[in-house]
Amino acid sequence: MYDKPLPIVDPDTAPYWQAAKEHRLLVKRCLDCGKAHFYPRELCPYCHCDAVEWLQAKGTGTIYSFTVARRPAGPAFKPDTPYVVAIIDLDEGARMMTNIVGCPPDSVRIGQRVEVAYEDVNADISLPKFRPA
Amino acid sequence: MAGTQNGAREAVIVGVAELPLQDGMLLKPMSPLQAQARVAHAALKDCGIAMSEVDGLLTAGMWGLPGAGMLPTVTLGEYLGIVPRFMDGTNIGGSAFEAHVGHAASAIEAGKCEVALITYGSVQKSDRSRNLAGRPAGLTMQFEAPWGLPTPVGGYAIAAMRHMHEFGTTSEQLAEIAVATRAWASLNPAAMFRDPISIADVLASPMISDPLHLLDSCLVTDGAGALVMTTAEHARSLRVRPVYVRGHGESQTHWTVATMPDAARLIPAEVSGRDAMAMAGIGLDAIDVVQIYDSFTITVLLTLEALGFCRRGEGGAFVSGQRTAPGGPFPMNTSGGGLSYCHPGMLGIFLLIEAVRQLRGECGARQVAGAKVALVHGTGGTLSSGATCILSNH
Numbered sequence: 001m002y003d004k005p006l007p008i009v010d011p012d013t014a015p016y017w018q019a020a021k022e023h024r025l026l027v028k029r030c031l032d033c034g035k036a037h038f039y040p041r042e043l044c045p046y047c048h049c050d051a052v053e054w055l056q057a058k059g060t061g062t063i064y065s066f067t068v069a070r071r072p073a074g075p076a077f078k079p080d081t082p083y084v085v086a087i088i089d090l091d092e093g094a095r096m097m098t099n100i101v102g103c104p105p106d107s108v109r110i111g112q113r114v115e116v117a118y119e120d121v122n123a124d125i126s127l128p129k130f131r132p133a
Numbered sequence: 134m135a136g137t138q139n140g141a142r143e144a145v146i147v148g149v150a151e152l153p154l155q156d157g158m159l160l161k162p163m164s165p166l167q168a169q170a171r172v173a174h175a176a177l178k179d180c181g182i183a184m185s186e187v188d189g190l191l192t193a194g195m196w197g198l199p200g201a202g203m204l205p206t207v208t209l210g211e212y213l214g215i216v217p218r219f220m221d222g223t224n225i226g227g228s229a230f231e232a233h234v235g236h237a238a239s240a241i242e243a244g245k246c247e248v249a250l251i252t253y254g255s256v257q258k259s260d261r262s263r264n265l266a267g268r269p270a271g272l273t274m275q276f277e278a279p280w281g282l283p284t285p286v287g288g289y290a291i292a293a294m295r296h297m298h299e300f301g302t303t304s305e306q307l308a309e310i311a312v313a314t315r316a317w318a319s320l321n322p323a324a325m326f327r328d329p330i331s332i333a334d335v336l337a338s339p340m341i342s343d344p345l346h347l348l349d350s351c352l353v354t355d356g357a358g359a360l361v362m363t364t365a366e367h368a369r370s371l372r373v374r375p376v377y378v379r380g381h382g383e384s385q386t387h388w389t390v391a392t393m394p395d396a397a398r399l400i401p402a403e404v405s406g407r408d409a410m411a412m413a414g415i416g417l418d419a420i421d422v423v424q425i426y427d428s429f430t431i432t433v434l435l436t437l438e439a440l441g442f443c444r445r446g447e448g449g450a451f452v453s454g455q456r457t458a459p460g461g462p463f464p465m466n467t468s469g470g471g472l473s474y475c476h477p478g479m480l481g482i483f484l485l486i487e488a489v490r491q492l493r494g495e496c497g498a499r500q501v502a503g504a505k506v507a508l509v510h511g512t513g514g515t516l517s518s519g520a521t522c523i524l525s526n527h
Contacts, residue, residue: 005267007275039276039389065298065396067290068343069283074266077281085282087291087391097280097391110298127279 002121004076009124015054016040020126023118027094029055038094059116060133061090068105084108088130102131144238145368145375146524148180148361149486154475157325157354158259165196166212168254168357173213176359180373182248189219189249189362191237193229195478196255209252219246225385226513227426228401230360230481231520235381237362247363254357255477263353263478277389283342286350286429288390288515290342293431295396297344299446304344306449307430308335311348311472313458314427318469320459320499325352326473348472349430356477358486376489379415379506380523382408388517401519402439402510409508409521417441420523421504422491423463424484426512427470436510440521464501467491481511485522492526 009017016039019026029036030044031051043050066086072078084100086108100108101117114130121127152159152172159168169192177184190213192205201208206220219240223232230251237249257263265286270278282288296302312332318324330348338347368375384404387393394400410417417440425436434448442463443451457465466472468487471480488507490496509522 004281005270005278007279008269008271009275010272013275038391039273065291065295067282067287067294067345068340069281069287070340070342071265071283071286073281073283073287074264080281083281085280085287085291087396095391097277097282097389099280110294 025057025059026054027057028052036092036094038096057092061088063112064089099129101129142242143365144241144378145365147368147373148176149489150175152357159355165254169252172357172359176361181371186248187250189246190217191221191233191251193224225518227479227481228511228513228518228520231511231522232383234522238378249362251360253482256355257478258355273389285515286342289429290345292396299397302449308332309452310430310433311335314466314470314472316458317467318473321469324469324474351428351471351476354475356475358482374493376492377525379525380409380413383520385518399435399439402436405519405521406440409523413523420508422501422507423465424488424509427472467499484509
């Protein structure tokens with residue numbers, strides 16, 4: 001039984017989570033200014049144009065910053081402590097929060113290259129986590 | 134606009150109050166409404182204004198959700214038995230009250246109300262409602278809550294980690310802030326923690342979320358505070374020393390941490406500070422005492438840089454050598470702040486209360502001699518929002 005918070009999927013985000021289930025990482029890109037953004041939105045948050053499209057990201061990026069949680073975000077995360085919560089700069093230019101897995105928490109560094117590694121937490125939701133590339 | 138050019142309708146703060154705490158808890162169990170009623174009563178008594186004269190009501194909080202707290206000014210006005218003609222329930226986190234002072238000042242100066250009451254009340258320690266869990270994973274939070282970011286400390290930790298990476302800021306420099314703030318708390322009989330601490334104590338305290346230790350983090354307490362504002366003309370008929378609202382500003386950037394435009398830079402404070410200083414028409418060198426929201430040590434460092442007291446990346450050097458401690462050249466967080474005095478979920482109103490007391494010369498052992506101008510800056514959310522007030526006693 002997975003007891004950590006699960007995304008409450010809505011019409012805005014359903015395509016993203018459907019793709020994640022298929023182990024594809026989607027971001028949105030503006031057809032006007034060309035910038036990618038994350039989380040996905042109806043309007044480009046940079047130029048406010050409404051011509052935005054889904055773009056399949058390569059799933060690689062660089063750690064922008066991170067923390068090692070020594071105290072859990074609620075009881076469900078307690079067995080995982082210590083664990084890494086990081087912000088990743090995807091190579092497409094968008095920035096997202098994730099967990100860094102597959103390495104000791106104390107080895108994680110800003111600037112480290114990482115790649116996506118999905119965790120299938122139930123039949124509907126797969127969470128894109130990242131591991132050292 | 135504030136300032137002397139505004140004449141008789143210039144907005145002033147005339148009454149302040151907070152409820153006493155013992156070990157971080159109210160002296161007897163209270164509901165959040167009960168606490169706000171009691172502290173409002175005390176603030177009105179402080180300035181000699183009757184509750185029946187209150188025609189502006191401003192509040193923010195996290196109580197009564199979902200339910201009575203969904204419309205907080207309506208519920209509070211009903212509870213107090215008043216019918217205001219100006220209301221503001223702006224909730225941008227702990228900085229809401231610095232924004233409220235600005236909004237109340239604008240409303241008073243525009244003639245929208247005569248007496249504004251601003252309140253806050255929380256019993257989060259008594260009812261043990263606080264933990265590090267994230268928010269429900271709906272809407273934007275579906276891209277944050279699943280990752281287990283300890284909330285709110287994790288977001289501040291991510292900012293601190295980036296600031297260290299970009300500028301070489303150290304844990305020792307962040308600890309300087311906690312040590313200096315505790316030294317101020319030792320002079321405040323109302324503070325929860327008053328025993329002096331050292332930089333080594335901060336570094337030896339448990340790591341909560343790298344690189345922030347327990348002693349880099351604010352307290353979890355109850356608390357209730359209230360402010361009363363009116364016109365300078367009205368204040369002249371009261372036996373009070375009015376504190377003038379010379380300038381105010383506010384801004385916000387993000388709530389999800391990954392959307393922070395730059396994790397090592399506090400843009401809301403840059404915007405709100407610039408606007409408040411321009412409105413006051415003074416330079417930073419005219420400020421005698423500052424109250425800066427200290428949810429975590431990094432919050433203070435980023436705010437000092439954003440307000441322009443030092444350049445970006447130089448916050449660590451600015452706070453080193455206990456420059457912000459009692460007797461130092463930069464008196465800051467003179468109550469002991471959120472780190473050592475109290476932190477009832479939202480600290481903003483207590484920063485304002487302390488600034489008013491400093492400007493009235495009521496602070497006893499921790500009084501900053503001759504303080505005439507104070508800067509108060511609130512930060513809310515996860516470095517999400519900022520609001521700045523410039524207050525003076527002349």
